[in-house]
Amino acid sequence: MKEGKEFDVVIVGAGITGAIIAKELSARCKGLDILILEAGTGKSSDFDDYEKYNDQYYNALAKTPNSPYTDSPYAPSPSVLDITQIKDNEPDTNGYFVQYGPFPFLSNYNRNVGGTTLHWLGTTLRMCPNDFKMKTLYGHGVDWPIGYDDLKPYYRRAEYEIGVSAEVNEQEILGITFDKGYVFPMHKIPQSYLDMYMTKNMKGLTFKDDGVTYPVKVISTPQGRNGMPNPKYKNFDTREKGFMPVGAVGNPDLGQRCEGNSNCVPICPVQAKYNALKTLHDALQNTKSKVTLINQSPVSTIEIDPKTKKVSKLHYKTFKTSKNGVRTVINNHTVRGKIVVLAANAVENAKILLASDACTRSNQVGKNLMDHLVMLTWGYMPDDIGAYRGPGSTSGMPLMRDGSFRKNRSAFRVEIGNWGWNWPANTPESTLQDAVADGLYGKDLIDRIKKETSRQFRIGWEMEQVPSDKNYVTIDEKYKDELGNYRPVIHYTMNDYEKRGALVASKLSEKVFEKLKVTPATDWQDTAPGYFEYEYEEDGKKKTFKSVVNGAGHVVGCHRMGDDPNTSVVDSNQRAHDHKNLFVAGCGSFPTLATSNPTLTMAALAYRTADEIVKEFTS
Amino acid sequence: MNDSQEIDYFYGLSVLLTGYDEVVLYASGQGETYFKTVRRILGKQLMTQLLSEFQVILEQSKGNSKKLHTLLKKEMLKDAKWGPVCRNIIQLWYMGNWYEMPTEWQENYVSSTEDTTHVVSASSYIEGLVWKAMGQHPKSAKQPGYHTWAVPPN
Numbered sequence: 001m002k003e004g005k006e007f008d009v010v011i012v013g014a015g016i017t018g019a020i021i022a023k024e025l026s027a028r029c030k031g032l033d034i035l036i037l038e039a040g041t042g043k044s045s046d047f048d049d050y051e052k053y054n055d056q057y058y059n060a061l062a063k064t065p066n067s068p069y070t071d072s073p074y075a076p077s078p079s080v081l082d083i084t085q086i087k088d089n090e091p092d093t094n095g096y097f098v099q100y101g102p103f104p105f106l107s108n109y110n111r112n113v114g115g116t117t118l119h120w121l122g123t124t125l126r127m128c129p130n131d132f133k134m135k136t137l138y139g140h141g142v143d144w145p146i147g148y149d150d151l152k153p154y155y156r157r158a159e160y161e162i163g164v165s166a167e168v169n170e171q172e173i174l175g176i177t178f179d180k181g182y183v184f185p186m187h188k189i190p191q192s193y194l195d196m197y198m199t200k201n202m203k204g205l206t207f208k209d210d211g212v213t214y215p216v217k218v219i220s221t222p223q224g225r226n227g228m229p230n231p232k233y234k235n236f237d238t239r240e241k242g243f244m245p246v247g248a249v250g251n252p253d254l255g256q257r258c259e260g261n262s263n264c265v266p267i268c269p270v271q272a273k274y275n276a277l278k279t280l281h282d283a284l285q286n287t288k289s290k291v292t293l294i295n296q297s298p299v300s301t302i303e304i305d306p307k308t309k310k311v312s313k314l315h316y317k318t319f320k321t322s323k324n325g326v327r328t329v330i331n332n333h334t335v336r337g338k339i340v341v342l343a344a345n346a347v348e349n350a351k352i353l354l355a356s357d358a359c360t361r362s363n364q365v366g367k368n369l370m371d372h373l374v375m376l377t378w379g380y381m382p383d384d385i386g387a388y389r390g391p392g393s394t395s396g397m398p399l400m401r402d403g404s405f406r407k408n409r410s411a412f413r414v415e416i417g418n419w420g421w422n423w424p425a426n427t428p429e430s431t432l433q434d435a436v437a438d439g440l441y442g443k444d445l446i447d448r449i450k451k452e453t454s455r456q457f458r459i460g461w462e463m464e465q466v467p468s469d470k471n472y473v474t475i476d477e478k479y480k481d482e483l484g485n486y487r488p489v490i491h492y493t494m495n496d497y498e499k500r501g502a503l504v505a506s507k508l509s510e511k512v513f514e515k516l517k518v519t520p521a522t523d524w525q526d527t528a529p530g531y532f533e534y535e536y537e538e539d540g541k542k543k544t545f546k547s548v549v550n551g552a553g554h555v556v557g558c559h560r561m562g563d564d565p566n567t568s569v570v571d572s573n574q575r576a577h578d579h580k581n582l583f584v585a586g587c588g589s590f591p592t593l594a595t596s597n598p599t600l601t602m603a604a605l606a607y608r609t610a611d612e613i614v615k616e617f618t619s
Numbered sequence: 620m621n622d623s624q625e626i627d628y629f630y631g632l633s634v635l636l637t638g639y640d641e642v643v644l645y646a647s648g649q650g651e652t653y654f655k656t657v658r659r660i661l662g663k664q665l666m667t668q669l670l671s672e673f674q675v676i677l678e679q680s681k682g683n684s685k686k687l688h689t690l691l692k693k694e695m696l697k698d699a700k701w702g703p704v705c706r707n708i709i710q711l712w713y714m715g716n717w718y719e720m721p722t723e724w725q726e727n728y729v730s731s732t733e734d735t736t737h738v739v740s741a742s743s744y745i746e747g748l749v750w751k752a753m754g755q756h757p758k759s760a761k762q763p764g765y766h767t768w769a770v771p772p773n
Contacts, residue, residue, distance in 0.1 A: 057759060058741035061716065190769040227765075260767050263759035270762075388755045390768025418768065419758075428749050432713050436706045439696060442638035442688075445709070449752040454772060 007035040010337030012299045013344035014038035015115025017586045017606045019279035022291050024610035029617045032289035039075035039298035042113030044280040047250030054269045065119040068267040069112050073482040074319040075298045078108040083529045098479045098489040104529045105492045106551030107371045114277040119266040121392050122224040122273045124164045124600040128174035130402045131594035138406040141466040141592045145563045146572045151604050158603035162274045165189045166222030185243040186227040188220045192418045194385045195395040210405040218395050224274035226257050249277045264392045301356040310581045311340040346588030347488045350558035354475045359569050359578045368467035370593040372552035375502050376424040377509040378458035379518040387420035387456050401595040410463040410501025413595040420456030461505035463498045464595045499534035503545045524548040559588040573612040585609050628670040629654045637712045647746040653711045660731045715743030
């Protein structure tokens with residue numbers, strides 16, 4: 001490729017946002033030259049390549065979310081294994097992140113072709129209308145510049161592209177509405193036996209907060225996972241009738257339907273779960289415009305023309321390692337784009353902008369980093385509930401995602417886990433190790449394993465984090481990776497608003513466990529990275545709530561959207577206020593996080609951005 | 620004892636430790652690999668010693684299952700030298716992992732550079748018996764099929 005070549009569009013990042021934008025542009029515009037620069041490794045259309053990921057998973061000792069995927073010192077991904085508690089005045093520099101704390105940022109993401117959708121669970125929830133108005137309704141955070149109705153048509157398009165399995169009548173909750181006649185592309189994924197057991201045994205359970213009584217109800221979770229196509233499906237935008245599930249890239253007969261591999265996180269071996277490789281594959285196949293994908297090319301900076309204030313150039317480096325792994329060749333490159341899209345992830349986008357002194361007007365770049373803080377509670381069910389089967393979660397208890405209590409404390413989304421204690425306690429491995437340490441062997445060992453694991457049960461209570469000026473990403477000359485690019489320097493904490501949410505969640509957990517006759521086994525260790533304490537008063541007594549949270553992998557914030565260029569980085573189409581040919585896209589644009597997993601909303605926003613860019617080339 | 624005899628005794632010991640029949644252990648295709656793994660870390664001498672002592676236990680119990688298990692517990696599982704080895708053999712079969720031996724054991728018996736916690740292979744993970752004991756399938760392999768997670772267990 002010619003040095004300094006000018007493309008019509010340069011997209012930084014081959015994850016779901018970059019993939020959707022590339023696919024839309026290449027399908028709707030004629031004769032465009034589109035370049036996608038991906039920092040990490042991976043091929044987009046090769047199933048043999050994907051099989052290597054499966055193999056890496058089987059061989060991984062610690063089966064973490066990124067364990068199947070290649071990690072390179074030249075385009076490092078954060079790892080959960082690097083996270084520790086942070087000592088006073090001493091940043092944690094274990095891994096890719098430099099963490100100043102005081103609380104560790106607990107999440108990770110994946111820098112490879114396909115991005116974090118390679119390891120995501122696949123939960124595709126829409127935000128609810130009140131989520132967009134946290135400031136007006138509840139006095140916290142900020143309002144979004146758009147509302148639920150603005151995003152409705154884009155949610156439809158995202159649900160089509162991802163391939164979402166759900167039933168409309170179950171999802172008309174929390175003020176969420178659907179267009180008349182709309183059905184999801186596929187019928188809901190069958191709820192697990194556990195879900196139905198809980199439904200039966202929790203009948204009539206309610207929870208009261210801030211004077212309002214909420215039903216505690218098990219409801220199926222919409223997910224980006226192939227199921228049974230809904231024959232009533234009609235694409236509102238293309239008029240296409242019926243839905244064809246998309247299987248594995250490079251092996252399309254595989255993954256047509258979830259087969260119960262029970263391994264969504266970190267990898268669906270058959271690609272029944274959506275991942276961005278599918279969208280990338282389509283983008284690369286489109287012939288109306290040309291899409292070129294180059295991997296192993298992390299972007300270091302974007303250059304701003306001092307006169308026009310537009311992005312004139314991108315600087316990136318490529319790394320190529322010899323087959324025997326001995327030698328790596330690094331080259332510097334520049335490329336130009338009429339339109340430039342940063343779609344590298346919230347933290348990575350912020351990093352590039354900070355390194356480039358771009359989007360400085362609002363002083364918002366890197367600010368208000370957010371995550372869902374997941375408190376896990378676990379125990380033994382009185383009966384065999386067939387744990388460790390099916391997708392990681394097929395249902396939740398979502399009816400408390402919104403309410404007046406949000407004035408006082410964080411809302412939470414409740415996720416029912418199908419995989420026993422795998423997340424909180426690394427079962428079944430730890431169950432095996434404990435039994436063997438107890439001297440068990442032979443038939444007694446088999447019995448113990450069966451008795452324990454079949455009744456292991458856990459719930460995830462996901463607290464919404466509101467924007468905070470204590471939570472931000474920055475860069476520092478002292479901290480760079482092997483390629484000389486900045487490592488994210490994170491300042492982060494868990495505020496009282498979220499701790500209060502966790503406290504309430506713990507009380508609801510007790511209520512649920514009691515109703516189900518669950519023998520609690522929750523064991524929050526004070527050495528855990530996500531350990532926290534909250535002092536409060538109850539019935540005139542001083543109490544301390546001690547608990548542990550984990551990261552949900554929902555990396556959000558750092559380049560918020562808004563109408564006012566003085567207080568936001570991008571507009572509601574994710575166009576940068578300061579640089580007219582730059583779009584900064586992804587979860588980073590979220591002004592608040594809400595209680596839904598962010599990917600579906602991110603995908604909806606990507607369609608808004610794509611439409612805006614299409615206008616540039618068709619007007 | 621020659622190699623072939625040693626492998627036989629290794630299977631015999633594994634049957635007792637895992638609680639699964641020889642047929643199941645053979646079907647996993649992992650037996651020879653696990654035998655070689657243990658021998659590589661223990662060293663040939665210690666491996667032969669282990670299996671010879673197991674042979675003695677078998678002879679002493681003369682087909683009496685109760686006596687066999689009593690001896691197995693006393694001479695092997697509760698023994699300072701063989702206990703950790705037996706527990707590692709169980710975990711090899713059940714999880715497909717070798718776990719580094721306790722420091723005390725390394726100091727008293729064998730300190731091998733191969734003695735590091737690791738996954739033996741992709742197929743040793745897939746063939747791990749823990750999933751069978753659970754009545755389930757290994758995460759990411761041997762998928763039971765669409766809808767099976769909705770069916771009542773057993």
